[in-house]
Amino acid sequence: MLYDVNGLPDIDTVLSNERKLGGVIEAEKIKLRSGEEFSNPVIISISGTGTIHCTLGFYTTEGKRYIVNIDDISIIVQPTHKYIKDMKNSSYKKQKIEEKLKYLKRLCEVNQGCHTKTFKAELAAIVEDIGEEAANSLEISKVECCNGKVIRIA
Incomplete structure (x- = not known):
């Protein structure tokens, strides 16, 4: 919450x-x-x-x-x-996670090879929102977030 x-x-x-x-x-x-x-x-x-x-x-x-x-x-x-990961409404939670993963994948494609502070901050916010498990379902590469955690995404 x-x-x-x-x-x-x-x-x-x-x-x-x-x-x-x-x-x-x-x-x-x-x-x-x-x-x-x-x-x-x-x-x-x-x-x-x-x-x-x-x-x-x-x-x-x-x-x-x-x-x-x-x-x-x-x-x-x-x-x-x-946070989306904490929702009880499972039907909307599933839809919202899919939407965020699509956005996350596109965000990583656009910022490929250019991991700026702003990009990492937005990435960390999305991962915090949907949860690391959902974010790790995008198996493209690894990006280190601002908090030092490594997330496997674009």
Whole structure:
């Protein structure tokens, strides 16, 4: 867990800065006014104009995407900014790891032979986010991260 989320502005900030911050926003539960409850949903979008938030998008453990009006949400229980490797929502976790591995592979191809400090920092952040085991599934070569660990990737 990176930190607890304290409101819609925090959710918006994390989603807007996903590349820099990494991780996802996962809640214990979202309950709608209609009575529907969703365990371990991952909040994937929030939209509106200015500081007025209108809709919230989330991904369920069954793999369904919902976009609901903010007024239709009864409660969001324990929204937390987490690393992808720490998620409980396995369907979105699998999708997000695949997405990050694709990005990681491309990042390494672009920076092949030029392992700058910025590259190593981004590499370390992605590996921290998805976990070393997932990162090591890309068997191309080895790169030493900023923290001294050697990761087998491009």
